[in-house]
Amino acid sequence: xxxxxxxxxxFAFSAVQAQPKSDVVKAADGVPIQYSVQxxxxxALVFIxxxxxxxxxxxxxxxxxSKTHRVVTIDLPGHGESGQGRKSWSxxxxxxxxxxxxxxxxxxxxVLVGSSMGGSIALEAIKRMPDRVVAxxxxxxxxxxxxxxxxxxxxxxxxxxxADFKNATTxxxxxxxxxxxxxxxVKERVINEAISRQPEVAIPILKAVFSYDAAAGxxxxxxxxxxxxxxxxxxxxxxxxxxxPQFDAVIIKGTGHYPMLEDPARFNQMLAEIxxxxxxx
Numbered sequence: 001x002x003x004x005x006x007x008x009x010x011f012a013f014s015a016v017q018a019q020p021k022s023d024v025v026k027a028a029d030g031v032p033i034q035y036s037v038q039x040x041x042x043x044a045l046v047f048i049x050x051x052x053x054x055x056x057x058x059x060x061x062x063x064x065x066s067k068t069h070r071v072v073t074i075d076l077p078g079h080g081e082s083g084q085g086r087k088s089w090s091x092x093x094x095x096x097x098x099x100x101x102x103x104x105x106x107x108x109x110x111v112l113v114g115s116s117m118g119g120s121i122a123l124e125a126i127k128r129m130p131d132r133v134v135a136x137x138x139x140x141x142x143x144x145x146x147x148x149x150x151x152x153x154x155x156x157x158x159x160x161x162x163a164d165f166k167n168a169t170t171x172x173x174x175x176x177x178x179x180x181x182x183x184x185x186v187k188e189r190v191i192n193e194a195i196s197r198q199p200e201v202a203i204p205i206l207k208a209v210f211s212y213d214a215a216a217g218x219x220x221x222x223x224x225x226x227x228x229x230x231x232x233x234x235x236x237x238x239x240x241x242x243x244x245p246q247f248d249a250v251i252i253k254g255t256g257h258y259p260m261l262e263d264p265a266r267f268n269q270m271l272a273e274i275x276x277x278x279x280x281x
Contacts, residue, residue: 020062020073025104027097031083034075035101039066043109043134043275046072048098048118048125050257051209052169052194052202054080057115060264061271069275074101076121078201089204091117091212095124102132111275115139116257117209119227123217130222135278137271138227140257144236145215145243154210158203165199179232179256186261218243226274228267230255250274 020038027033036055045065047058055073062071075082076094086093098121102110110133112122119138126133160168170191178187194202218225218240227249229235240247250270255262 020066023104025100027077027083027086027093027100029086029093031077031086033077033083033097033101034081036062036073037070037105038062039069039071041069043111043278044070044072044102044105044107045111045113045275046074046098046102046107048074048094048112048114048121049076049079050116050118051206052079052197053115053190054193056080057258057261058113061113061260061268064264064268065271070107072101072105072107074098078205079197084198084201086201089201089208091120091208092124094121095128098122098125099128102129107132109134111135111137111278113137113139113271114141115260116141120209120212120214120217123214123221126223127217127220133223135224135226135274136221137274138225138229140228140230140233140259142214142218142225142227142240142247143229143233144239145218146239149210154207158207161199161203161206165197165202166195169194169202177257179230179254179262181254182256182258182262186256186258189261190258215243218247222246224248224278226250226278228252228259228270228274230257230259232256 020036022036024032024034049055049057055075058073065071077083077086077097112125112133114122119141122136173191221244225244225247229249229251231251231253235249237249252259252266252270259267
């Protein structure tokens with residue numbers, strides 16, 4: 001009986017220990033940034049989510065990689081549990097936010113894993129802490145940094161979103177972000193999260209993402225860049241290597257814009273392989 005009680009106590013203690021620790025740090029402009037930390041191990045993995053998402057989109061990766069790495073997930077301002085009150089939204093300010101969290105945790109060696117706009121944010125974050133970041137893993141983003149969407153097309157999208165944010169956002173996601181094999185549960189989760197955003201916050205953030213010069217950002221990165229991109233949009237490695245010769249990509253076939261949600265087992269395998277093959281710095 002005593003042995004059984006001790007085992008239950010140990011099990012309960014282990015379960016508590018396994019829970020991610022959440023905390024808040026203030027951004028340079030005072031906006032609170034919510035983040036979570038779990039696990040131990042070097043290098044630390046800092047996961048940066050996509051537009052209109054939150055840090056829970058990385059839960060499948062936290063569960064796996066916290067076994068061997070210190071894992072950090074962040075709610076970027078304007079998302080999740082972080083503050084909404086930023087006056088001017090930009091990819092550059094998000095780069096500052098990531099640095100703020102990394103500095104608060106005093107992480108020495110970091111791999112930045114950034115989904116969609118998170119890839120561009122990673123480019124800005126490394127500029128602010130080149131001595132800490134050892135690699136960047138963009139996720140379904142930076143397929144061709146020379147690609148530009150015509151301004152008139154963007155203007156039409158933003159006008160639709162301003163007129164009817166929920167329906168326009170739902171239509172945008174269904175048209176461009178999902179594949180025929182994207183699970184219905186993933187679609188529902190992504191759409192519900194996106195349409196819950198405040199339009200006066202979500203639209204300026206999206207405008208900032210589309211105005212960001214990814215080619216210029218890529219040019220300044222010297223560490224390995226290893227993208228995990230879906231095959232629904234071709235990745236032009238040759239173009240990207242004009243700006244960063246060390247750019248490379250692996251292609252995860254049959255998913256939409258959210259491979260970490262749509263096929264987490266295969267995504268985790270690819271990320272683990274990338275981490276294993278990173279040069280020691």
